[in-house]
Amino acid sequence: MSNWVLVVNCGSSSVKFALVDPESGNESFHGIAERLGQGSQAGEITYQYGDEKERHSLPDGKHEQALADIVEKLHSLGWLEQVVAVGHRVVHGGEYFSDSVRIDENVRDKIADCIRLAPLHNPAHVIGIDAAKAAFPDLPQVAVFDTAFHQYMPEHAYLYALPYEMYREHGIRRYGFHGTSFRYVAVRTQTLLDNANAKLVIAHLGNGGSVAAVDGEHSLDTTMGLTPLEGLVHGTRSGDIDPAIPYLLTEQFAMDAKAVNDMLWKESGLLGLSELSNDCRTLEQAMDEGNEAAKRALDVYIYRLAKHIAGQMVALGGTDALVFTGGIGENSSYVRAEVVKLLAFMGFALDSAKNEATNRGAEANIASAQSRPVWVVPTNEELMIARDTVRLMEQG
Ligand code: AMP
Numbered sequence: 001m002s003n004w005v006l007v008v009n010c011g012s013s014s015v016k017f018a019l020v021d022p023e024s025g026n027e028s029f030h031g032i033a034e035r036l037g038q039g040s041q042a043g044e045i046t047y048q049y050g051d052e053k054e055r056h057s058l059p060d061g062k063h064e065q066a067l068a069d070i071v072e073k074l075h076s077l078g079w080l081e082q083v084v085a086v087g088h089r090v091v092h093g094g095e096y097f098s099d100s101v102r103i104d105e106n107v108r109d110k111i112a113d114c115i116r117l118a119p120l121h122n123p124a125h126v127i128g129i130d131a132a133k134a135a136f137p138d139l140p141q142v143a144v145f146d147t148a149f150h151q152y153m154p155e156h157a158y159l160y161a162l163p164y165e166m167y168r169e170h171g172i173r174r175y176g177f178h179g180t181s182f183r184y185v186a187v188r189t190q191t192l193l194d195n196a197n198a199k200l201v202i203a204h205l206g207n208g209g210s211v212a213a214v215d216g217e218h219s220l221d222t223t224m225g226l227t228p229l230e231g232l233v234h235g236t237r238s239g240d241i242d243p244a245i246p247y248l249l250t251e252q253f254a255m256d257a258k259a260v261n262d263m264l265w266k267e268s269g270l271l272g273l274s275e276l277s278n279d280c281r282t283l284e285q286a287m288d289e290g291n292e293a294a295k296r297a298l299d300v301y302i303y304r305l306a307k308h309i310a311g312q313m314v315a316l317g318g319t320d321a322l323v324f325t326g327g328i329g330e331n332s333s334y335v336r337a338e339v340v341k342l343l344a345f346m347g348f349a350l351d352s353a354k355n356e357a358t359n360r361g362a363e364a365n366i367a368s369a370q371s372r373p374v375w376v377v378p379t380n381e382e383l384m385i386a387r388d389t390v391r392l393m394e395q396g
Helices: 062-075 105-116 122-135 146-154 165-170 181-191 246-251 256-265 269-273 281-289 292-316 326-331 334-340 352-357 381-395
Strands: 005-009 016-020 029-035 043-049 052-058 083-090 140-147 199-205 209-215 218-222 321-325 372-375
Touching: 005 062, 005 381, 016 062, 016 381, 029 062, 029 122, 029 372, 043 062, 043 146, 052 062, 062 122, 083 122, 083 381, 122 140, 140 181, 146 181, 146 218, 181 199, 181 209, 181 218, 181 381, 199 292, 199 326, 209 292, 218 292, 246 256, 269 281, 269 292, 281 292, 281 326, 292 334, 321 326, 321 334, 326 334, 334 352, 334 372
Parallel strands: 005 083, 083 140, 199 321, 321 372
Antiparallel strands: 005 016, 016 029, 029 043, 043 052, 199 209, 209 218
């Protein structure tokens, strides 16, 4: 008999799910329901388990139907009884949550209150929590927040220099994201370094990217802010820009607020700069074939990343290791090599053979013999969510 956790990530039009063994991290069953919540349109659900891949339509196209379908599928496979809890990924916990929690009415209401801070993500989490409760009425449900790990940031790191009332009355401050990934990677790296108090600068580089300064158990600063738009150049998001730009665009180009917002979130970043793709792999290949726009996008990405890594060192007064994770951090030897070249003045240098050889889930110190440690540590947010879920169940 296994004790599996169903890890659920509800987005506005999708539900990603995985059955995770919290001991080994094995994912025996996973999949995605897509095109949900689009009025009368049907959705679709895909299951993967063993060598099987199966897809069928969800006529109602609702999150509730997706969760009910998962229950039915698990039942037909004879695995339903082995699911002991549901762990939800929740993007925004505001200032309410500095750790994961068992979900009750009060917690659900606080997640709903955080919709004002994350209007794109939290509404779907509330729908997902309600749907999972209906589908698994007897199972404990746990919420694991992207923001929780950063709740120990000091005031000087989380305040914007806006009228203080914006923070006091409306909670406008820096929260940070990718906390579940940072926590997993921090613990794993500290184990590898045999130092639970190690100071780490971790760069989580995926389609969205952020860097965090981790001192032992806590994050002291990070590059994302009120939303996941701030900081690094992302796949389609701008990252840092002069805050005067949005007003200037509305004034001079008659763009409305939504058009500006869409530009910053969906048409900028690597995609906007390259006019080609938001995908780092595609850009590296194009650059190798002589595409200058791809090179321009990667140059901006790498320079901004190096500046932010150096900036995060200020929060820690140095670091015991620099760590790369996320799709780009784990796989792009080019990005890692170029970023570390810009950080040579801080005592970092790569062993190029080790750097080239480290990808696809490999874990390694890729620094040269003279350098301070530079690690690649693959992240595993699902496993972290499953482990938190079990920890909270055991606490009762
Ligand atoms: P994630 O959001 O963590 O799944 O990361 C997605 C990003 O990782 C995309 O920009 C991918 O192009 C990038 N990525 C994945 N594999 C590679 C690779 N081998 N080289 C460069 N970038 C990669």
